[in-house]
Amino acid sequence: MTTLEKNTPLEENSRRMELVRAAAKLFRDQGYERTTVRDLGNAVGLQSGSLFYHFRTKEEILVAVMALGISSTTEQLERAIAKAGSTREKLSALFHVHLNSLLGDNQAALEVMLYEWRSISEAAKPGLILLRDRYEALWQAVLDEAAAAGLVKPDTRLLRRTLLGSLHWSVQWYRKDGELSVDKLADRMLDLVLIEQSK
Amino acid sequence: MTTLEKNTPLEENSRRMELVRAAAKLFRDQGYERTTVRDLGNAVGLQSGSLFYHFRTKEEILVAVMALGISSTTEQLERAIAKAGSTREKLSALFHVHLNSLLGDNQAALEVMLYEWRSISEAAKPGLILLRDRYEALWQAVLDEAAAAGLVKPDTRLLRRTLLGSLHWSVQWYRKDGELSVDKLADRMLDLVLIEQSK
DNA sequence: GTCTATAGCATGATAGAC
DNA sequence: GTCTATCATGCTATAGAC
Numbered sequence: 380m381t382t383l384e385k386n387t388p389l390e391e392n393s394r395r396m397e398l399v400r401a402a403a404k405l406f407r408d409q410g411y412e413r414t415t416v417r418d419l420g421n422a423v424g425l426q427s428g429s430l431f432y433h434f435r436t437k438e439e440i441l442v443a444v445m446a447l448g449i450s451s452t453t454e455q456l457e458r459a460i461a462k463a464g465s466t467r468e469k470l471s472a473l474f475h476v477h478l479n480s481l482l483g484d485n486q487a488a489l490e491v492m493l494y495e496w497r498s499i500s501e502a503a504k505p506g507l508i509l510l511r512d513r514y515e516a517l518w519q520a521v522l523d524e525a526a527a528a529g530l531v532k533p534d535t536r537l538l539r540r541t542l543l544g545s546l547h548w549s550v551q552w553y554r555k556d557g558e559l560s561v562d563k564l565a566d567r568m569l570d571l572v573l574i575e576q577s578k
Numbered sequence: 579m580t581t582l583e584k585n586t587p588l589e590e591n592s593r594r595m596e597l598v599r600a601a602a603k604l605f606r607d608q609g610y611e612r613t614t615v616r617d618l619g620n621a622v623g624l625q626s627g628s629l630f631y632h633f634r635t636k637e638e639i640l641v642a643v644m645a646l647g648i649s650s651t652t653e654q655l656e657r658a659i660a661k662a663g664s665t666r667e668k669l670s671a672l673f674h675v676h677l678n679s680l681l682g683d684n685q686a687a688l689e690v691m692l693y694e695w696r697s698i699s700e701a702a703k704p705g706l707i708l709l710r711d712r713y714e715a716l717w718q719a720v721l722d723e724a725a726a727a728g729l730v731k732p733d734t735r736l737l738r739r740t741l742l743g744s745l746h747w748s749v750q751w752y753r754k755d756g757e758l759s760v761d762k763l764a765d766r767m768l769d770l771v772l773i774e775q776s777k
Numbered sequence: 778g779t780c781t782a783t784a785g786c787a788t789g790a791t792a793g794a795c
Numbered sequence: 796g797t798c799t800a801t802c803a804t805g806c807t808a809t810a811g812a813c
Contacts, residue, residue, distance in 0.1 A: 394778085408696075409696070410611065410696045410697065412611030412612060413611060413697070414610065414621040414808060415805080415806065415807085416806080416808085417805095417806090424781095425778095425779070426779070426780060426781075427806095427807085427808090428779085428780075428781080428782085428808080428809080428810095429778070429779050429780070430807075430808095431808060432778060432779075433778090435648060435808095436807080436808080437807065437808090455688070463801085489596070494693065497607075497608065497609045497612075498609065498612070532769070532770055534766060534770060537767070538769065540744075540747065540748070540751055541747070541767060541770060542744075543743035543747065544743045544744040544745070544746060544747025544748065544750075545739075545740035545741070545744050545747075546743070547743060547747060548739065548740070548742065548743025548744075548746060549739070550742065551743075552739055566734055566775055567599075567733060568736070568740060569738060569742060570731070570733070571731055571733060571736065574774060575773060575774070593796085614787080614788065614789085615788080615789060615790080616787090616788085616789095624788095624796095624797070624798095625797070625798060626789085626790090626801075627790080627791075627797085627798075627799080627800085627801095628796070628797050628798070629790095630789090630791075631797075632796090634790095635789080635790080636789065636790090708792095710787065739804060
């Protein structure tokens with residue numbers, strides 16, 4: 380692998396991937412700026428200088444973390460929607476996939492995407508915005524379908540934004556060791572947005 | 579003012595306050611870690627060394643920014659609730675005060691509170707948590723009253739958390755130069771949470 | 778592919794003059 | 796109360812050996 384090929388999109392089980400996963404946890408816990416390349420090296424058993432064989436800059440690691448977080452969540456959501464039988468099930472999938480990704484064991488990456496945006500250079504933003512838009516388009520389509528079916532209120536663009544805000548914020552208060560499971564939380568959040576059916 | 583008195587809670591029109599307001603904007607735009615004491619000095623026409631006459635550390639400035647943001651919003655909400663005539667008006671005040679504070683001209687401070695929490699040392703957290711709890715208690719009381727009146731769904735603790743998440747997230751997408759005013763946005767967000775009355 | 782060593786620079790904070 | 800000067804440290808990234 381030459382220096383010019385460092386932007387290779389994805390490789391499982393590689394050193395690069397191992398590094399990205401470790402970086403996701405460190406960036407989430409300490410923040411990107413407070414995490415040094417020495418911290419990153421320690422986390423995977425490398426000297427700080429050796430990192431720069433795998434990534435050109437520290438920011439390139441941050442971008443890789445974010446891209447991983449958003450694109451893996453998008454893929455999960457696409458699969459869940461494809462498998463859903465009804466509009467109601469698709470709506471439910473939005474909540475379950477998002478929360479399991481955000482609050483699940485292996486998904487510090489998505490959290491980093493939400494809270495370290497300011498550290499992304501202008502040059503790197505367009506690519507990440509594309510990934511984010513693809514994810515939000517999935518949401519929009521399902522919400523539009525649900526509104527047409529009378530399940531949720533018709534102001535779906537604002538609804539999408541408020542719901543995503545609600546879900547994102549859960550990382551600030553949800554505790555895994557509490558009594559509320561992630562899936563139960565998803566169901567209760569869904570209940571809050573469903574229009575009550577008058578008979 | 580001696581060194582020992584640097585924790586004086588509040589002073590209007592002081593150099594300290596001027597610095598806190600400038601710091602709020604810088605911390606919001608660049609992040610706390612990326613903002614240097616030299617940046618802070620420049621913003622108020624001081625050399626970096628001179629800052630440390632007013633604050634012992636850079637973190638002390640961050641804490642002051644957050645305390646200002648949350649406590650001034652709390653005071654505004656207290657006044658608005660006291661003035662409200664009905665439960666419905668109190669509910670409306672939650673949205674209008676929060677969004678005007680968060681998205682208004684002079685309130686970068688509240689945004690910093692939301693996004694720089696990780697940079698706060700353990701020693702400084704309890705005081706800020708106290709301020710936050712006071713604010714959220716106001717919300718909880720109004721939501722409980724609104725649920726009792728049938729205006730919103732009864733799961734008010736989760737409702738409080740999802741609503742605050744929705745409102746916080748608005749800083750990520752709301753544009754002041756757009757067609758939607760802050761107060762109109764508050765009304766539409768309120769509409770999304772109100773239970774539709776069956777006749 | 779990883780190491781050691783370090784260049785080159787920015788950082789938060791302090792000391793003492795005024 | 797602000798300035799100048801600077802200390803001590805930490806940072807990202809590079810160079811070259813292995």
